[in-house]
């Protein structure tokens with residue numbers, strides 16, 4: 001592992017466990033998952049077996065209780081082996097953090113038990129076809145109050161984990177309200193509930209094995225005890241875990257491409273007397289990629305540390321900067337790596353083009369890089385700046 005100086009033994013052990021799984025198992029399966037678009041269920045079985053499924057579950061509930069630095073570096077290592085596993089695991093891990101922040105004691109015991117004892121997965125089902133996170137997000141999905149709970153109706157898209165999640169974290173507006181302050185409610189909905197249908201329509205250029213499908217809720221009954229937090233509770237907690245995870249993941253993809261092309265440069269000569277690594281143009285290209293990666297790593301580590309200190313404004317600033325940089329670095333390094341490798345770089349039997357396709361998702365994933373820049377700029381100008389906002 002590169003640049004992991006300064007980690008405590010406990011942090012390093014978790015990151016190393018994830019890195020070993022990723023290198024020895026996930027990396028070997030990644031090409032097949034990408035090609036078939038099949039969700040990486042066996043990677044999740046391995047994460048559960050290794051005791052990592054509860055990465056963000058507090059220790060007192062049987063989880064790893066990872067701090068944010070450990071979380072970020074663990075995500076980065078998983079992404080180096082399998083982008084789709086890392087991206088979907090980020091959703092799961094961050095929702096578990098939301099439960100830790102908002103859940104009642106009974107809910108924490110119940111839902112954390114599902115993860116630790118039964119290996120269940122949680123998805124984050126928020127995006128909707130008629131809205132954008134670029135500005136303020138307007139929810140169309142509704143909770144109609146009925147005895148004992150609500151009837152959930154609406155359409156969500158980009159629902160990573162698709163039919164493989166056991167619980168959907170869904171946010172909607174209580175019928176009759178129009179703003180988050182008035183009526184935004186979140187709930188953990190069991191995936192098998194009547195009225196839920198998953199349209200297996202995910203067919204994207206990258207992150208192909210994430211099953212980020214469209215999910216429809218047709219008067220799906222949600223029990224009151226499955227609501228997480230009260231009205232607008234989501235707007236009161238720190239939700240930057242998502243963007244921190246994306247930062248780690250897209251940087252991890254860039255690093256995987258860099259490690260690969262470095263080895264390639266050291267070993268391939270294409271009939272020349274010396275391998276590519278002996279040519280100044282190759283050295284320069286590698287040097288530029290390495291600088292970008294080192295800088296993005298430093299920013300990622302700093303952002304995770306800032307988040308641990310708890311200042312929301314500073315956290316939003318550091319994480320938006322880091323997410324933007326990592327997504328750009330992931331994209332440009334995978335592109336540079338293909339150019340350095342030459343024509344072979346675009347062949348599907350090699351991993352570089354896959355990493356580049358996966359990295360394409362980074363800059364557009366909410367918070368999209370444009371939004372990250374605007375948020376960082378707002379905070380620097382002394383204005384209010386949030387990672388994501390709801391109307």
Ligand SMILES: Cc1cc2nc3c(=O)[nH]c(=O)nc-3n(C[C@H](O)[C@H](O)[C@H](O)COP(=O)(O)OP(=O)(O)OC[C@H]3O[C@@H](n4cnc5c(N)ncnc54)[C@H](O)[C@@H]3O)c2cc1C
Nearest residue numbers: 124125126127132133134135158159160207212361365366
């Ligand atoms: C691989 C992948 C997995 C995902 N998984 C999940 C998931 O599990 N759960 C989930 O809820 N979501 C998920 N998402 C969706 C993601 O969070 C976003 O909702 C999605 O990428 C759409 O982005 P957007 O909401 O920012 O809007 P976009 O659809 O990207 O917006 C469209 C365009 O309009 C522009 N625009 C919109 N408003 C403004 C404005 N006010 N000013 C200027 N320009 C504007 C945007 O910049 C953009 O160019 C996933 C996305 C990807 C790529």
